[in-house]
Amino acid sequence: MHSWGCLDGMKTILVLGGTGKTGSRLTRRLKAAGLPVRTASRTGGDFRLDLDDPASWTPALAGVTAVYLMEPNLSASTDHQARIPQLVSEAVTAGVRRLVLLSAPRAGEDGHPLHAAEQAVRASGVDWTILRPQWFAQNFSEGPWRHGILAGTLALPTGDGRTPFVDAEDIAEVAVAALTEDGHSGRIYELTGPRAISFGEAADLIARATARPVRHVDVDPADFVERQVAAGVSPDVAQLLTELLVAIRNGAGAALSDGVERALGRPPRTFETFVTETAAAGHWD
Numbered sequence: 225m226h227s228w229g230c231l232d233g234m235k236t237i238l239v240l241g242g243t244g245k246t247g248s249r250l251t252r253r254l255k256a257a258g259l260p261v262r263t264a265s266r267t268g269g270d271f272r273l274d275l276d277d278p279a280s281w282t283p284a285l286a287g288v289t290a291v292y293l294m295e296p297n298l299s300a301s302t303d304h305q306a307r308i309p310q311l312v313s314e315a316v317t318a319g320v321r322r323l324v325l326l327s328a329p330r331a332g333e334d335g336h337p338l339h340a341a342e343q344a345v346r347a348s349g350v351d352w353t354i355l356r357p358q359w360f361a362q363n364f365s366e367g368p369w370r371h372g373i374l375a376g377t378l379a380l381p382t383g384d385g386r387t388p389f390v391d392a393e394d395i396a397e398v399a400v401a402a403l404t405e406d407g408h409s410g411r412i413y414e415l416t417g418p419r420a421i422s423f424g425e426a427a428d429l430i431a432r433a434t435a436r437p438v439r440h441v442d443v444d445p446a447d448f449v450e451r452q453v454a455a456g457v458s459p460d461v462a463q464l465l466t467e468l469l470v471a472i473r474n475g476a477g478a479a480l481s482d483g484v485e486r487a488l489g490r491p492p493r494t495f496e497t498f499v500t501e502t503a504a505a506g507h508w509d
Contacts, residue, residue, distance in 0.1 A: 235289035236260040249396035275307040290322035298337040300460040309344035322351040351409035353402035361389040361498040365507045381445045385472035388416035391493040398487040413483035420478040433503035
């Protein structure tokens with residue numbers, strides 16, 4: 225495949241959430257390839273971009289031809305029609321010709337917090353690609369489960385349910401391909417790892433790699449909601465997160481998808497590889 229960026233005069237790529245799990249990896253890859261990239265986030269990016277403040281969008285979009293989109297706020301109280309859909313409209317008006325959206329499983333369904341964003345991208349009239357990754361492997365090392373790993377007890381309402389954790393490195397690589405190559409327009413990539421594992425097995429693998437005790441403990445969903453709210457999570461987001469985890473317990477999150485292979489022509493990275501490399505890098509020290 226040829227590089228769209230090179231053919232199109234090295235136009236700038238804008239990465240929303242450029243300091244996040246996927247955005248930071250995506251930005252690093254684009255810079256390594258010598259492509260002009262700018263990051264945008266509410267804090268810490270090259271440009272300040274607040275999805276609740278449309279006045280902050282115009283400077284970030286100036287001269288940009290491709291955008292990596294993500295919606296960090298899944299709260300039901302958020303007006304999801306006013307955020308990504310409006311930004312998509314403004315981006316296209318500003319000259320953006322390629323959109324890549326970080327979405328989630330089942331976001332094609334009415335009522336999902338990311339449904340409006342998907343609909344807007346698909347109706348944008350420009351090249352678009354949608355990424356729907358399963359749970360990130362990096363949640364164990366950079367996200368909400370790291371504290372449990374370090375404390376030795378990962379308390380989640382998932383029972384013995386299994387899910388194919390996907391490596392954020394793979395998500396970022398698929399995003400780079402979609403942003404810079406032809407052949408990905410109009411594609412929805414469901415992204416998973418190569419096999420589904422339980423949280424107990426994940427804890428065991430991390431324990432072996434780090435030589436520290438780590439175990440998974442199943443918890444009551446209602447207790448988990450209470451614990452999230454006590455930690456400052458809004459009640460509706462705590463409820464949504466709990467429902468997603470309970471779905472794993474009930475067997476809903478175990479299906480494998482071939483999105484990584486379709487996009488990159490290679491199998492996805494294994495959870496074991498993620499654990500080995502993460503432990504070696506000292507992220508659980």
